[in-house]
Amino acid sequence: MTLRTRLVRVAALGAALALALPLTACGGDDSAGGRDEIRILVYGDATNKVEKQLVDTFNKTSKVKAVLDTIPGADYQTKLQTIINTNQAPDIFFNWGGGSITPFIKANLLLPLDDMIAKDPGLKANFLPSVFNTAVVDGKAYGVPMRGTQPVLLFHNKKVLADAGITPPKTWDELLSAVRTLKGKGITPIALGGGDKWPTQMWYQYLYDRVAGPELFARALGGDKGAWASPESRRALELLRQLTDAGAFGTNFDSVKFTDGGSPNLLASGKAGFELMGSWNYSTHNDANPTFAAEGLGWSAFPSVPGGKGDPRNVVGNTNNFYSVLKKTKHPEAVAEFLKLQYSDEFVQAQLAIGNLPTTTNTEKFLDGAANPAYLKYQFNLVKEAPTFQLSWDQAYPPAATTTIHQAVQQYCNGRMGADGFIKAMQSLQAG
Secondary structure (H helix, E strand, O other), X not given: OOHHHHHHHHHHHHOHHXXXXXXXXXXXXXXXXXXXXXXXXXXXXXXXXXXXXXXXXXXXXXXXXXXXXXXXXXXXXXHHHHHOOOOOOOOEEEEOOHHHOHHHHHOOOEOOXXXXXXXXXXHHHOEOHHHHHHHEEOOEEOOEEOOOOEEEEEEEEHHHHHHHOOOOOOEHHHHHHHHHHHHHOOOEEEEOOHHHOHHHHHHHHHHHHHHHOHHHHHHHHXXXXXXXXXXXXXXXXXXXXXXXXXXXXXXXXXXXXOOOOHXXXXXXXXXXXXXXXXXXXXXXHHHHOHHHHHHHEEEEOOOEOOOOOOOOOOEEEEOOOEEEEEOOOOOHHHHHHHHHHHHOHHHHHHHHHOOOOOOEOOHHHHHHHOOOHHHHHHHHHHHHHOOOEEEOHHHHOOHHHHHHHHHHHHHHHOOOOOHHHHHHHHHOOOOO
């Protein structure tokens, strides 16, 4: 998994130049597609070759032809919001589920997929439930998974841990013990790209889940501002402070970034023992240092928290990307046929070939032929067995909330904000 998929959600929010950039292959006067075509809008990157392949497959047998439109890089979110309610609107569009589609649902622009699922149960049954449910809003399905899953894992440097006599921690106390041991050896216990802010957010997401279970964040996302001030919320913040006070992240973590290779280099060079990061971290290391990726990089699940309500099998991260459908599409039957391709064997094999991990129930049978089967199997089973898969906070909330979330998690972690300030900041968020 490349870094660009993770970066798009950060970069897209400030892309004002998108308003001046045209869609590739986009046009026509008919809303939501032409008379004999459906238009499919996706984020423009290397993964488009798989999406183009599926469009070609669809067009071989369909009377209604599919046209793939792309918006490059950071322009995607802004441009989508600009055209979503115009004659340039697509029939089908790429998104992140959760908060990224909630404003469109509230504006009555999206088509619930329940009728399609009733006719073809495979549109739901052929995907892992913990992923599919990310695009379920108010009990209705608004999206079908269409790329690969990206759970957050606790990565480690095998040699650093072995030399220190440490095994991957399964509990919070074991993690704190490992932090003390590594710090005593002059090694930064945990690499953190705090300069990017979103890597810091990952620690909050897991701690809140392990302490309170997924229900607390669900309540907060639903508008219950009291959830952020709950005893469980304060307990999660106490644990994070415990970690930072122990020197887990070193002293200059806000000057380190993942996006420029800073935190991955700390891990690969042996200057740090751990890094909490999305599953794309393997690809990042494989690109920069294939030997380390193959021989020195290890991974494990986030530790359990004693007395916590959250199931240790729960995961957080980016569940997948999704295809959603505009309500005004003129070709719902053709749309349904195209969506069926997202659980086909062709789809799975094509995604695995470029390093993505699809979340279809037929993915497992193809893993032995993929690059690094052990790593992909670990991820797949982690997601498959997870009771819940919590979408990253800055994706679960609408895009307007991202700056507030990132500033709050950074300032509490670096000590510039207390628990009350963090709670107040999070209570100011609007769910969309």
